[in-house]
Amino acid sequence: GAGVSQSPSNKVTEKGKDVELRCDPISGHTALYWYRQSLGQGLEFLIYFQGNSAPDKSGLPSDRFSAERTGGSVSTLTIQRTQQEDSAVYLCASSFTGGPGDTQYFGPGTRLTVL
Amino acid sequence: TQLLEQSPQFLSIQEGENLTVYCNSSSVFSSLQWYRQEPGEGPVLLVTVVTGGEVKKLKRLTFQFGDARKDSSLHITAAQPGDTGLYLCAVNQAGTALIFGKGTTLSVSS
Structure with a gap:
């Protein structure tokens, strides 16, 4: 695709479960x-x-959060033992080189709700 | 303490009105960016200002960087419903990550 994509677009989970967000x-x-x-x-x-x-x-914010990137492409953000305060929209962005003048392009985000 | 203070936090106006939103700090920046974010989408870069006193125009939007490079303003002329959204200012302080203000939520009704 032409832009940054993220999945899932919405995720509802129960407190204490692990979640994986993809970019x-x-x-x-x-x-x-x-x-x-x-x-x-x-x-x-x-x-x-x-x-x-x-x-x-x-x-x-804590050691419950981790992320990895493989092949210089796809990235996964993992949140272990989710808490209600983890509820938020998680946005991913990419840029060509990462330099300070480089434009960051954002994906639409994953809305995480922890019940 | 928030590095970038944006005001007002919320603004609700009628179509055709003019408005200005502000982004202030006590720190000096080499550059500052303005983004617009619509519901369900990520922020989209509108402009980067670099030089103190610089003015940039994007159709009905006018952006100004303060002379001391500590603050910036965004002025919209004759606002339209399509201007509705969250306006964010941001700086690239450490060379990689962006630091954002909390934004101004603009609602333009017809």
Whole structure:
């Protein structure tokens, strides 16, 4: 596809379950970012990938959150033992090189609801 | 403490009115970006301002970067219902991740 795609678009889970969110970046983009958007906190950075490496994980809120990227393309964000405060929209973005002047293109997000 | 303070938080106006939203900080930035986000979509980049005092126009939208590069404004002339959305300012402070303000939610009714 032409843009960043994310799946699922919506996910409802029970507290304590694990969830996996997927991001397909724009083909050829080496940089990939995960952000979280919640009503109270706005849009917050989680993790940045350059290729398959994650040089910046500073935004991950706890060790229940992890992410990986394989083949320099698809990325998966995993949340273990979900809590109600994890409810948010999880957005993925990609950019061509990851440099500070590089435009980040966002996917439509995955809306996660933890009951 | 929020790095970028956006105001107002909410704005509801009639079609044809003019409006200005603000993005303020006590920090100096090398550049600042404005995004628009519609429901169910990710943010879309509107403009990047780089030079202090710079003014950029995008149709009915006018963006200005403060002389000291600490603040920015977005002015919309003759707003239309299609302008409805969440307007976010952002900076690239550490060279990779974007830091966003909490945004201004604009509603334009016909």
